[in-house]
Amino acid sequence: TIRSILARRIWDSRGRPTIEVEVTNADGSVGTGLAPAGASRGTREAVELRDGGERFRGLDVQKAVRGIEREIVPALLGRDAADQAGIDAALIALDGTPNKSRLGGNALIATSLAVLHAAAAQARQPLWQYLAQGSPVQLPLPQVQIFGGGAHAGRRVDIQDFMVIATGASSFAQAMEMTAEVYRAAGEIMAGRGALAGVADEGGWWPNFSRNEEALDTLVHAIVKAGYIPGEDVAIALDIAASEFGQGGRYRLGLEDTELDTDGLCERLLQWLDRYPIVSIEDPLAEDDERGLAAFTRAAGSRVQVVGDDYLVTNADRVRAASEAGACNCVLIKPNQAGTITETKAALDAARALGYATIVSARSGETEDVAIVHLATGWNAGQLKVGSFARSERMAKWNEGIRLETRRPAPAGFAGRSVLAPRR
Ligand code: PGA
Numbered sequence: 543t544i545r546s547i548l549a550r551r552i553w554d555s556r557g558r559p560t561i562e563v564e565v566t567n568a569d570g571s572v573g574t575g576l577a578p579a580g581a582s583r584g585t586r587e588a589v590e591l592r593d594g595g596e597r598f599r600g601l602d603v604q605k606a607v608r609g610i611e612r613e614i615v616p617a618l619l620g621r622d623a624a625d626q627a628g629i630d631a632a633l634i635a636l637d638g639t640p641n642k643s644r645l646g647g648n649a650l651i652a653t654s655l656a657v658l659h660a661a662a663a664q665a666r667q668p669l670w671q672y673l674a675q676g677s678p679v680q681l682p683l684p685q686v687q688i689f690g691g692g693a694h695a696g697r698r699v700d701i702q703d704f705m706v707i708a709t710g711a712s713s714f715a716q717a718m719e720m721t722a723e724v725y726r727a728a729g730e731i732m733a734g735r736g737a738l739a740g741v742a743d744e745g746g747w748w749p750n751f752s753r754n755e756e757a758l759d760t761l762v763h764a765i766v767k768a769g770y771i772p773g774e775d776v777a778i779a780l781d782i783a784a785s786e787f788g789q790g791g792r793y794r795l796g797l798e799d800t801e802l803d804t805d806g807l808c809e810r811l812l813q814w815l816d817r818y819p820i821v822s823i824e825d826p827l828a829e830d831d832e833r834g835l836a837a838f839t840r841a842a843g844s845r846v847q848v849v850g851d852d853y854l855v856t857n858a859d860r861v862r863a864a865s866e867a868g869a870c871n872c873v874l875i876k877p878n879q880a881g882t883i884t885e886t887k888a889a890l891d892a893a894r895a896l897g898y899a900t901i902v903s904a905r906s907g908e909t910e911d912v913a914i915v916h917l918a919t920g921w922n923a924g925q926l927k928v929g930s931f932a933r934s935e936r937m938a939k940w941n942e943g944i945r946l947e948t949r950r951p952a953p954a955g956f957a958g959r960s961v962l963a964p965r966r
């Protein structure tokens with residue numbers, strides 16, 4: 543049973559306040575949960591509680607910490623951390639709002655994750671193994687950012703994530719090796735052009751490009767320079783994050799100073815699919831453009847993975863509605879979009895039941911927390927997205943995957959390219 547709970551303000555990878563919760567059981571075992579924070583958020587995500595006002599540009603979380611101390615702690619003391627569903631239901635009821643805005647999605651996810659960690663610690667198991675409950679699970683296939691753009695790089699380019707997937711890798715460690723070579727090659731190409739300008743929020747190279755296509759060309763060049771065959775050994779994944787530059791079926795491409803309608807953006811992306819070795823494309827249209835997302839999925843979903851992030855916000859009901867509409871064939875799973883572990887898992891289960899692929903994902907504002915690597919592995923999600931191959935809030939997670947692969951007991955191997963939608 544839970545003996546004590548501590549909540550505190552800590553700092554995320556952008557130097558902004560966030561929340562950490564520590565749950566201690568009667569047997570002395572401890573679980574710690576940390577809240578990440580997005581920058582390109584879906585409008586239907588669980589809402590973060592921030593103080594507002596002047597302090598830290600309104601981003602402080604003192605109210606959220608006080609809410610945990612005054613309301614959540616008394617409600618959870620004495621409960622069994624293993625009762626995740628019961629505790630999450632209590633958190634949702636205590637908050638009492640549909641979007642978790644009263645106590646804050648940040649307060650709730652930190653607490654929910656801390657309870658999960660405490661339950662695994664109480665069971666004396668690593669988190670992934672506790673979650674797997676004895677069924678065989680695999681280490682996830684990583685999506686790794688090479689160039690960061692959009693809201694993560696001052697909108698230097700329109701597209702948010704230019705990523706690679708080591709489709710030729712046969713282990714997690716090998717996927718990391720291949721990614722390291724491509725990341726370095728991309729940096730060398732940028733340096734050679736005098737275009738090296740540091741890294742974006744998730745550690746990807748700052749995208750000093752004059753056209754979005756230039757980033758794609760450079761990415762292909764980097765894959766070749768690293769000694770790999772594009773599309774065979776290493777393929778491209780994109781997060782368009784179209785909600786950031788479009789709504790109401792109008793899309794404003796800042797880099798080209800043009801506006802496209804839904805059909806125009808679809809056409810442009812379909813051209814890219816023909817020209818570049820792209821295997822996954824996230825939020826190709828905006829979250830309010832379900833018709834466009836369905837049309838794009840009809841046109842491209844038999845060839846590539848079409849991922850819903852802002853559109854689906856880790857919500858089981860929205861995944862079911864997307865399936866009805868024929869939109870997307872893969873769901874991004876971000877625990878803090880849902881606000882509790884139970885709801886996160888429900889979204890993942892709904893996706894799986896409907897034949898959607900799943901990717902567990904970090905946020906652009908992260909911490910040293912490595913829980914999502916365990917969630918991706920223990921839930922057998924198949925894929926993992928945590929940002930680039932630099933900055934230790936990212937590397938901590940990739941390195942944790944390597945640890946899980948080499949410790950014993952280990953997961954039952956590595957997912958590999960077969961987890962990508964559509965199933966081939
Ligand atoms: P965010 O971006 O964490 O800034 O929302 C990540 C993503 O869009 O996948």
Ligand code: ZN
Pocket residue numbers: 781783824825851852
């Ligand atoms: Zn996204």
